[in-house]
Each structure stands twice: as C-alpha cells, then as structure tokens.
Amino acid sequence: MSDRPGPEATARLTRWEQRTEVPLFVAGLLFLTGYAVRVLAPHDAQPWHDISLALVWSTWLLFLADYVTRLRLSGLRSRFPRVHWLDTAVLLLPLLRPLRMVQVYQAVQRRHDRPRLDLYARVMAYAGMTAVLLGFAASLAVYHLEHRAPGASIRTFGDAVWWACATLTTVGYGDATPVTFWGRVVAAGLMACGLALLGAVTGSFSSWLIQVFAREDEKRPPERG
Amino acid sequence: MSDRPGPEATARLTRWEQRTEVPLFVAGLLFLTGYAVRVLAPHDAQPWHDISLALVWSTWLLFLADYVTRLRLSGLRSRFPRVHWLDTAVLLLPLLRPLRMVQVYQAVQRRHDRPRLDLYARVMAYAGMTAVLLGFAASLAVYHLEHRAPGASIRTFGDAVWWACATLTTVGYGDATPVTFWGRVVAAGLMACGLALLGAVTGSFSSWLIQVFAREDEKRPPERG
C-alpha cells in the first residue's frame, strides 16, 4: 500500500497491465483447461497427457514472463513481491488466478462507455463468477489429490464438484469430504475465499432487492385517497 | 438490458403482462399441484395419474401460449429468448416459476393505493415466500429423482422436505442427501437460489430490527434528567 514507485513507473506499469489483462485471463482459462485435461483424462491416454502438460507449462511461462516484466517496469526491485503479494501468490498457485478477475472486469469495462449493469448486479456477477471459477479449480485440485487416497469419499470428479457446491454455500453435508492433508488445505482455502465471495453475492442481492422494492414506492403517487 | 424495443411495443407488452400475471401465477400453482399429485400418488392410482398429467400439460401449454404471445408483442423476434432469458428458463423448467413472483407481487400491489407493509417486511415476505415455493418444488423434484435410487437416503417425501429445510437454511446435517446426478443438480440449484433468498430474508430482518430499535430512541425525549 505504501512503497509506491514514481509516477512514470506507475504509468508504464498501468499501460502494460491494461494491455495484458485480457490475454492473461485467456491464458488463465487455458491453464485451467490444461490442468482439467491433465487431471480428468485417463492415465494411459498419451496424446491428451502431452497436450495438457504443454498447455500448463506454456501458460505458466507466460505468467512468469508477465511477472518479470512488471517487476522490471515497476522499478521496485526486491520490494515488488511484498507490495504485489497477491500477484506473487497467483504466480506460485495459478489456480488462484480467478481472484484477479476484478482487474479483468475493470479492463473490459474500460472499453465500454458506461457500465451495462446496475452496481449490485455487477458485484453479484463478479463475485459469483469468481466463486464458480475458484470452485471449479478447487474441485479439480481436490479430485487430483483425493481420488486414490485410502478411505476417500471423493472418488469421481462429480463427487468433487458436488463437494465444492456444498462447501461454497456452507451447507456442508459431509457425505463427501477430503481426507488427505493437502486436500484439506485446498478445502480450507476454498472455505475462506468462498465464504467471503458468497457473502458478497448474498449481500448485494439483498441490497438490490431492497432497492427494487424501495424504488417501486417512489414511482407510486404518494397520496391518492 | 440493452436491445430494448420501441415504446409502443413496450407498452403493449406491459399491458399484456399486467393482465396475465395473476392468472399465470394461479396456473403456476396448478402446475405445482399437478406435479405434486403425479409424484406423490401411488403408481397404480389411475384417476389421479391422469388428472395430474392433464393439469401439468394444460398449464404448460398456457405458459407456452403466453411466451409466444409476448415474443410476438415485443417485436424482438429471435433476440427475445436472449433478452428475456429468465422467462425462457422458467418456460423450460416450470418448477422455477416461483422466481417470477416479484412481478406477481408488483401486479397485486398495483391494485392497492399504498403498500400495506413496511419496506423490509415486504422484502422478507417476498423472499421468504419464494424460498418456500422453491423449496417445495425442489422437494418434489428430488423425491421424484431419488426415492428409488440404490443407496438413497431420501426415501419418503417427508425426508425430501426435511432435506430441503436443512439445505435452504445451509444447516446441512447430511442425514438425507441426494445421491443421483440429477438429484444433485437440483440440489445445487436450490443451494444457489436459496442462499441468495435466505440472505435477503436475514438482511431485511436485521435492517428491520435495527430500524425498530432506532425509532424507539427517537420517540424518547432526548434529555429528561
């Protein structure tokens, strides 16, 4: 939040970020697709395995190149990882990339003159989409980590998606739960992020509904009897 | 949100919607009743089976007729399904019809001079009723899909209602959970809608309570000692 670089460096960095945001988001979706193919394809399906590996590594190298470019443009040197800690985390754990979606969203909005949606609808759309993408990434990771564990209750990808739905909405039936250490770490991360995101969806929906009902009162002539 | 038709088409559409909203809501209740009879009646009870089938199909044809009329009145042609996507979804999945209740509510309100209830009470009433109707529809669907599945924990309609209560409130005990693919799809839909609706109920109740306590302060003379 402090340790800000000079205005020129900031301007260069902003220009770079505006130009690369959407391509990087597409790369993020490709990364997720590659990881999904890697996890879901049968283990002896050689071509798919190679394609997925190529996708995952090439997109990750793209992320690394972007990170290094921004580190050099920013002029922050060794303080960059500390100041841009979310970017550093997203580089190391590319499955967290959906968390950067608010920037993508802003980059897309900038090209339109006005927002096409109401404030609350935008918050709902952003938080809901991020939650869905994070839930999908967590389903893949948990399926990957769990499906061969002894005593696992998440044995198919369908189970993993079902588990992610029940976790994100905090319903938590408990019929499918991770049992390995890393599966539980992923689950704890999903709970923390999902709770905040779903809270934002719920809060915005509630505010939007109250707004709709309040507006309706104003349209009505105040006294008619 | 964009792609709006001309003012005449909008006026004609609005008049049609105001006139048909309440009859369509009654048709929606009849559809739900028909579906309930279809699902809950014993399978060899011939008269009930026929009655329910007639109810379900005739009300659905009514929905189709309404949809086609609105498509033609709107002058939007092939863009209609995209612009009115919620209506299209409700036509294809009539069990989602409770989601249109806000329009019914407005149509009913329009005939009174002023709302009879406080803003927050209206939001609570609307969101709560929609949640109850959706929960009932989901109970029927899940009971239908699950009660003969091998290894099912939802075997009676009572179990399905109990499951819907625990899911809508996000308690999620896990003593009754869907095990089939389509049962879980219905459950995920109920979680997503229910979470938002119950969040609206909770948020409005909280705001209403704070308003009640704040108003009480104002009535009190500020300094008396």
Place this chain on the structure above:
Amino acid sequence: MSDRPGPEATARLTRWEQRTEVPLFVAGLLFLTGYAVRVLAPHDAQPWHDISLALVWSTWLLFLADYVTRLRLSGLRSRFPRVHWLDTAVLLLPLLRPLRMVQVYQAVQRRHDRPRLDLYARVMAYAGMTAVLLGFAASLAVYHLEHRAPGASIRTFGDAVWWACATLTTVGYGDATPVTFWGRVVAAGLMACGLALLGAVTGSFSSWLIQVFAREDEKRPPERG
C-alpha cells in the same frame, strides 16, 4: 396491520400491555422451568412431576386470561386472532413466548430515562437472548420428542443442547439430528427463527465493529505530518 380499533380501545390495550408485560415474561420463564422439570425429571419422581404439571397449567391459564382480557379490551372481537396472529400463535405454543421479548425489552427500557447500551449492542443483546431462549425451548421439546424414538441420535438432554447450538449457528454437523416427524417440525421452526435472529446478531456486530473503527479515525487529528 389494518383493522385498527378506535383510539380509546388502543389506549386501554396499551396500558394493559405495559402493566402485564413483565409479569407475563416472568410467567413465561416459570412455564419454561415447569416444562424443563417435566421433561428432565426421572419419570417416577412423583413430587417433581406434580409440581411441573401445576406450574405449566397455572402459567398457561394466566396466558389465557391475558389473551381473553386483551381480546375484550381491544374491541376487535373475532378479528382479534387474525390481527394479533403472533399473540395467538404464542398462546397455542407457549414455547414460542421468547419471540415476544422485544415488547418486554421495550417495557423495561421505558422505565429508564435513556438506553444504557448502544443501538447495535441492544439489537445484539435482544436477538442473542431471544435465540438462546428459543434454542433452550427447542432443546427441551426435541429431547422430549426424540429420546425414546427408535434409531434416535438425540438420547440425552446434553445431545439436544448440542444439536440446538449446531442448528442455530447453521453449522449442522449431523452427529445429532431429529428422526421423528414432530422433532423435525420443531427443528425446521428453530432453523427458520434462529437463522433470522443470528443474522441480526451477525449484522449488528458487523455494523458495530465498522462504527468502532470509523469513530477511531475521527478522533485522530486528520493531518499531523
């Protein structure tokens, strides 16, 4: 909300309610105590059984007398049960009496010159206390209904209290759940009320915390460097 009686009837009714609110609340606590003794005492403990029966019936007769007096004072006759539907429900199901606590709270506040607590603290205190009382009443009722049912997981009063905690907070572990029809009806009621009340506690706490942190900013001199 409408169908209000004349101003004289309202004044008489208000006076009666102000005078009887606190005694009736004490009677409500006695009722709860009597019911607790009835449910928790061993079944062959004759004196306790008689005392509890006497307490439950005498307090209920008090509630009935109050209801009849208010019905007559109000001048509403047969419309009274419809207008005062919450009071009617509370008469028939005295375990719901905690829901009337907001009136008790106001009656107590009226005797002090100013509220001793902050707005949000008052909402939290009211909603929290109501939730605790409702949870206790529901624990008693569920223990009563469940502890002898075949296949029950709620076998001791401790289990019932543990179940009520997990239900009110929507955690819902599922290690103790009602299995009988009436047990599940009580549980569904607790979920619905508890969700709204706990939402009020959470919402007020959140607003209070934001207020505390915002006030701290104001106390600080805006520019010092």
Place this chain on the structure above:
Amino acid sequence: MSDRPGPEATARLTRWEQRTEVPLFVAGLLFLTGYAVRVLAPHDAQPWHDISLALVWSTWLLFLADYVTRLRLSGLRSRFPRVHWLDTAVLLLPLLRPLRMVQVYQAVQRRHDRPRLDLYARVMAYAGMTAVLLGFAASLAVYHLEHRAPGASIRTFGDAVWWACATLTTVGYGDATPVTFWGRVVAAGLMACGLALLGAVTGSFSSWLIQVFAREDEKRPPERG
C-alpha cells in the same frame, strides 16, 4: 458501562493500559505457544513439558499482576470484575485473550500517524486475525480434551484444525466433531464467537467490494456519447 471512576483514576488506568497492551499481547502469544507445546509434545518429553509449564504459569502470573494493578488503579474495588467483565473472563480463560485484540490494534495504530489501510480492510484484518487466533486456541483445547476420549473422531491435531476450519466457516461437515462434554462447550463458544467474527469479515468484504465498484463509476466521465 456506568459506575465509571473519577477522571484521574481513568487517566492513570488509560496510561497503564497503553503502556502494557503490546507486552501483554506478546505474553498472550507466549501463553498460547506454551499451551501448544504442553498439548502437542509427546507425553514423555520431559524438557518440553517443563518449559511449557513454566511458560504457561509465568505468563499467567503476568496477566494476574496486570489485572490486580488495574483493579487498584481504577479505584473501583469490588465492582471492577463486574464493570470489566470481559477482562475477568480473559484472566480466567486466557485462551480467550485474542478477543482483546481490538485494544492491541488501537495501541499499535496510535503510534502511526494515520491508518495504513482502508476502513473495511482494517475491520476484515482485525476480525480475520481474531478468528484465526481463536480457532487455533480452540483447536488446541479441543485436541487436548478429545484425543483420548472413547469414540472420538478428533484424534490428531490436524483433525482438530480441520474441525475448527469447518466450524468457523459454519460448513460443519461432521466428519470430525467433539464427543466429550467440555469439548462441546469449547465448540459452542467457538461457534458463537466465530459466527460473529466471520460475519464481520463477510460484511466488510461485501461493503468493500460495493465501494470499489461504486468508485469505479465515479472515475468514469458521466456522459461521453
């Protein structure tokens, strides 16, 4: 809230509290470390056992000394435990010490000229950190109380942390739940505190997100077409 002492006593007490807050917080962390070593070290590891016992008791004696000093400085005598009931509870149950973090936070803030974080970010940081510390303390206590109980599902410290995550976020899978009386008491406390704290995190995140999206609208030129 009332029963306040004279202005001199208050000033002396405030000075004492400002000076001791940060050392006491460090002592609280040492207490937690000591308790963690005590609970997690193997039972025959003599040096660790002695070290942890020394840490726990010496830090607790520090808390006691602080409490007695404040009791004497305040000039409240026997009314002190009632007026400062949270401090009394924290003295008797030092695992609740994270609840005092708001004071530590204010003491740290006082040394900076301005807060370095946005209002909502501060509320999120405070509530989130308190929730994490309380969750860690509850994990230790529940592991301590449960891991040798017959029929326990929390057998390792990892299970206890997993249980605390699922409880704090109200997911509540139910694959790991306390079975002893005291374990359930700790769990109920965690549910109550965690619910309020996590509600504050969610509420602030939601408000912050709405603020971010609203600010973005303002930056945009209102009419460009």
